[in-house]
Every structure is written in structure tokens, then in C-alpha cells.
Amino acid sequence: xxxxxxxxxxxxxxxxxxxxxxxxxxxxxxxxxxxxxxxxxxxxxxxxxxxxxxxxxxxxxxxxxxxxxxxxxxxxxxxxxxxxxxxxxxxxxxxxxxxxxxxxxxxxxxxxxxxxxxxxxxxxxxxxxxxxxxxxxxxxxxxxxxxxxxxxxxxxxxxxxxxxxxxxxxxxxxxxxxxxxxxxxxxxxxxxxxxxxxxxxxxxxx
Numbered sequence: 291x292x293x294x295x296x297x298x299x300x301x302x303x304x305x306x307x308x309x310x311x312x313x314x315x316x317x318x319x320x321x322x323x324x325x326x327x328x329x330x331x332x333x334x335x336x337x338x339x340x341x342x343x344x345x346x347x348x349x350x351x352x353x354x355x356x357x358x359x360x361x362x363x364x365x366x367x368x369x370x371x372x373x374x375x376x377x378x379x380x381x382x383x384x385x386x387x388x389x390x391x392x393x394x395x396x397x398x399x400x401x402x403x404x405x406x407x408x409x410x411x412x413x414x415x416x417x418x419x420x421x422x423x424x425x426x427x428x429x430x431x432x433x434x435x436x437x438x439x440x441x442x443x444x445x446x447x448x449x450x451x452x453x454x455x456x457x458x459x460x461x462x463x464x465x466x467x468x469x470x471x472x473x474x475x476x477x478x479x480x481x482x483x484x485x486x487x488x489x490x491x492x493x494x495x496x
Contacts, residue, residue: 318343318350325354325365333365340369345376352377352384355392363395371399375406382410385422397425401432408435415441423453431460439466446472451481458484462491470495 321343324336340347347369354366370377378400385396400407407429414426415438427445430438438460445457458476461469469491476488 314343314346315350318347321347322350322354322362322366326357326359326362333361337365337369341372344373348373348377348380352380355384355388355395363391367395367399371402374403378403378407378410382414385414385425386417389421393421393425397429401429404433405435408433408437412438412441415445420450420453423448423450424456427453427456427460431456431463434464436464436466439464439468443469443472446476451479451484454479454481454484455487458487458491462487462494465495467495 318340321336321340324332325340327333327336340351351366351370351373354362355370357363357366370381381396381400385393385400388396397411400411411426411430411433414422415430417423417426423445427442430442442457442461442464446454446461448454448457454476458473461473473488473492473495477485477492479485479488
């Protein structure tokens with residue numbers, strides 16, 4: 291057999307990511323780890339660098355939302371919010387698997403991103419999991435986009451009283467008159483909390 295690379299080594303070379311890509315992945319990992327550094331300047335510099343990296347940093351930042359370190363969890367969320375619309379697909383995908391504080395953080399980030407996140411949040415409002423529907427409703431109320439009015443009106447009939455209550459609050463925050471009659475019907479909801487939220491939202495709309 292002649293000299294040179296074997297077929298196996300050539301295949302490894304083709305399948306392996308370029309060195310520049312490996313360096314980028316390593317750099318992003320180091321920056322995310324630095325978000326938990328005791329030095330506030332280092333944390334700030336790492337945050338800025340991650341935001342500047344943009345979409346390439348999104349998957350690692352979404353994973354960092356599950357960090358047990360509060361600083362990393364918090365600053366990863368800040369970075370994702372600053373990166374903006376290009377982070378939405380990864381955040382929506384993560385919301386379908388997230389629980390607890392991570393799920394609430396994702397909703398907060400999508401709410402901060404604003405109008406570009408409305409359609410994904412409307413989709414999440416129909417998720418099979420109650421927690422996802424709740425945080426989607428909260429974020430839509432924060433954004434206050436009229437596109438969310440009809441989906442939130444439908445959410446007033448959700449099987450979960452908590453989702454119905456969040457929908458009533460969000461409709462009051464958006465302030466669209468289309469919500470008046472549905473909110474009046476919600477005054478007859480079997481759960482007192484929903485009735486109270488509907489009453490407060492109607493007062494805001496009057």
C-alpha cells in the first residue's frame with residue numbers, strides 16, 4: 291500500500307467540522323462559562339461578545355438557560371433577548387421541552403423580543419402542556435399586539451382555569467374592544483380567579 295492517508299482517515303477528515311468551527315464552538319463555551327465569573331467586568335465582556343456572535347451562539351445560550359448558576363441562567367437570557375428574532379426558533383423549540391423557571395425565562399425573552407415573537411407565541415398558546423400555554427399568554431399580554439386578541443379570546447375557553455385567567459389578563463393589557471363581550475361571558479366562569487381577572491380587564495377596557 292502506498293503512502294498517504296488511509297480511506298478511514300480521509301472519511302474522518304470529511305466528517306469532522308472545520309477547525310474554525312471547532313474554535314467557534316470552544317470560544318462560545320468559554321464565554322458562557324465566563325457569565326458565571328465573580329468579576330462583573332468579565333461577565334459583561336462575555337455577554338457583549340456572545341451578543342456580537344449572534345445566531346451562532348443561540349443553541350449554547352438556550353442550553354445555558356438550564357444552568358444551576360443563577361448568573362449564567364440570567365445573563366444567557368439577557369443575551370438571547372439582545373440577539374433578538376434570530377433566537378426565536380430555538381426558543382420556541384426549547385419551550386416545548388422546558389419546565390419551571392426555564393420555561394418562564396423563555397416566555398420573558400420572547401416577550402422582550404416583541405412583535406416578531408407573536409406568531410410563535412400564538413402557536414405555543416395551543417400547546418398541550420398547561421405551563422407552556424400560561425407563559426405564552428403572559429408574554430402575549432406583555433407584547434400587546436392585536437394579532438393575539440382572537441387566540442386569547444379562544445383561550446378563555448381553555449380547560450385550565452389558570453390559562454383562562456392569564457388570557458383574561460392579557461386581553462385587558464392589549465386593550466382591544468373585541469375582547470369586551472368574551473370577557474363579559476368570562477364573568478360567569480366557574481373559577482373565582484378567572485371572574486376577578488375578567489372584571490379587572492373589563493374595567494381597563496371601559
